[in-house]
Amino acid sequence: MLSIQARQALAKLFLPFFFLLASAFLVLGVARRPLVDHVRLEIEDVLAPAYALMAQPGEKLRHVWDDVRAFARLGSENVRLRQENEKLRRWYDVAVALANENAQLKANLHWIPENAPRFVSGHTIRDAGGLYGRAILLAAGAGQDIHVGDVALDAKGLIGRVTEVGSRTSRILLVTDQASRLPVMLESSHGTAIMAGDGSATPRLLFYAQNNHPLEGERVFTSEQLPPAGEAADEFSGLPGGLPVGVVHYVRAGEPVVVPDGDVEHPDIVRVFDYGHTSTQGPEAPGRMKRAPAAGAPFPLVPGRPG
Amino acid sequence: MRLDLPPPSSQPGIEPRASLRRRLDVALRLALPWVSLLVCVFLLSAFSSLPGESALLFGICLGSVYFWSAHLPESMPSWAVFLVGLEADLISFGPPGTILIALLVVHGVAHTWRYGLSRINFLPGWGLFAALCIILSLFQWVVACVGALRFIPPMSALFQAGLSIGIYPTLSALFVRVHRAIVNPDRA
Numbered sequence A: 001m002l003s004i005q006a007r008q009a010l011a012k013l014f015l016p017f018f019f020l021l022a023s024a025f026l027v028l029g030v031a032r033r034p035l036v037d038h039v040r041l042e043i044e045d046v047l048a049p050a051y052a053l054m055a056q057p058g059e060k061l062r063h064v065w066d067d068v069r070a071f072a073r074l075g076s077e078n079v080r081l082r083q084e085n086e087k088l089r090r091w092y093d094v095a096v097a098l099a100n101e102n103a104q105l106k107a108n109l110h111w112i113p114e115n116a117p118r119f120v121s122g123h124t125i126r127d128a129g130g131l132y133g134r135a136i137l138l139a140a141g142a143g144q145d146i147h148v149g150d151v152a153l154d155a156k157g158l159i160g161r162v163t164e165v166g167s168r169t170s171r172i173l174l175v176t177d178q179a180s181r182l183p184v185m186l187e188s189s190h191g192t193a194i195m196a197g198d199g200s201a202t203p204r205l206l207f208y209a210q211n212n213h214p215l216e217g218e219r220v221f222t223s224e225q226l227p228p229a230g231e232a233a234d235e236f237s238g239l240p241g242g243l244p245v246g247v248v249h250y251v252r253a254g255e256p257v258v259v260p261d262g263d264v265e266h267p268d269i270v271r272v273f274d275y276g277h278t279s280t281q282g283p284e285a286p287g288r289m290k291r292a293p294a295a296g297a298p299f300p301l302v303p304g305r306p307g
Numbered sequence B: 001m002r003l004d005l006p007p008p009s010s011q012p013g014i015e016p017r018a019s020l021r022r023r024l025d026v027a028l029r030l031a032l033p034w035v036s037l038l039v040c041v042f043l044l045s046a047f048s049s050l051p052g053e054s055a056l057l058f059g060i061c062l063g064s065v066y067f068w069s070a071h072l073p074e075s076m077p078s079w080a081v082f083l084v085g086l087e088a089d090l091i092s093f094g095p096p097g098t099i100l101i102a103l104l105v106v107h108g109v110a111h112t113w114r115y116g117l118s119r120i121n122f123l124p125g126w127g128l129f130a131a132l133c134i135i136l137s138l139f140q141w142v143v144a145c146v147g148a149l150r151f152i153p154p155m156s157a158l159f160q161a162g163l164s165i166g167i168y169p170t171l172s173a174l175f176v177r178v179h180r181a182i183v184n185p186d187r188a
Helices: A004-031 A033-072 A074-109 A230-234 B020-046 B053-071 B078-091 B098-112 B114-119 B122-148 B155-181
Strands: A118-127 A135-138 A151-153 A158-165 A170-174 A181-186 A192-196 A204-206 A219-222 A244-252 A255-260 A269-274
Touching (some): A033 A074, A135 A269, A170 A269, A181 A244, B020 B053, B020 B155, B053 B122, B098 B114, B098 B122, B122 B155
Antiparallel strands (some): A118 A135, A135 A170, A151 A158, A151 A269, A181 A192, A192 A204, A204 A255, A219 A244, A244 A255
């Protein structure tokens, strides 16, 4: 049994010891952030069922609240739906005619259909961005065949990409996060740009051609990005082109931003698409292949060196 | 000569017998602050729809540790502070280690100056807590900038500091009532 003095001296040593441990954890977090994030995801995997259980009452309450609100504006909602239904009937006829025409043209051209991407849907469990990040945790992981780099969309458009995958959960970095950089295409001006998140609800557009500025209100789609070459090709998915992202808006002159189509503030049900790892990189062009210099060439191939 | 004294428990000013039940009661009363903080951190992380959830988590953790370390250090030992900080850091997705260090700093300051803090009014104590919140939020922001290798606007850090300072009077009023009613070893 320790004396009172010894116990007091020992108690005084506890705080510096815990400070040392905390400092070591801080340094580890800065130097080996992926390792810490992996541990965090493992913990989230364990906690995921508890989170899902706790989310149930809130979800039911939200549904009841939505029902009550819908009941209060039943009349106006009915009128709006009738008008929308009439409009949609006209569009349905147009869509059917266009689909038939499209099928006919594809048949004439012997069109090779693209592979339909596989997708899984899941509920958002919780915010996984912290104070400075914009990310969500999805209740689907490696068990549902999700890979790092897969794209995540909600009902309206792109919201982010998968950055870490656990067995039951996966972390999706939203397009609004400061670390998010996505290549995009602009529909009307036919330009390309990089969409960079800055922590706000509207990511900025960067690196667009200075003689072809983005137009206010034009639609933004993803531009195809190949998976990285080498050994990492099997681990990371590329980004398919043509996915709807949002519309261009100028907050002030010379500062175009993208107003995302998807709900990046509070995403609920999210679909994660697996477009596969196959790249559409073409074969190497023969014209670009290096040829051995012919004997007795009249000019040196490299200036300053004999041919 | 043998004196027939009444049992110690019935004498005024002498503590009752430390039976197992009483010791357990005292231990549970003293564990309530840090155990409830552990549960609170988990609950706050689960409700993603709560606005400013990360900032609120930081504020509640700092406020709790500051109050209990100053007013009843036995209810917030340094190992419990470490445990709460580690849980908060692992469950939240912020810069790793920053909440842990922030909580240990607040605990160290409040525990060291507990006699001084018990003599001063609420306002100077709140002022000290405000200074700690601002410094530690900015420290977290600097670590986030170093981790991201770029300048991050400090508005989030200032919002977090403001929220933490703003909720402390409410937290403090709640803790004073809990301290008197439940977390009080004399009531065991």
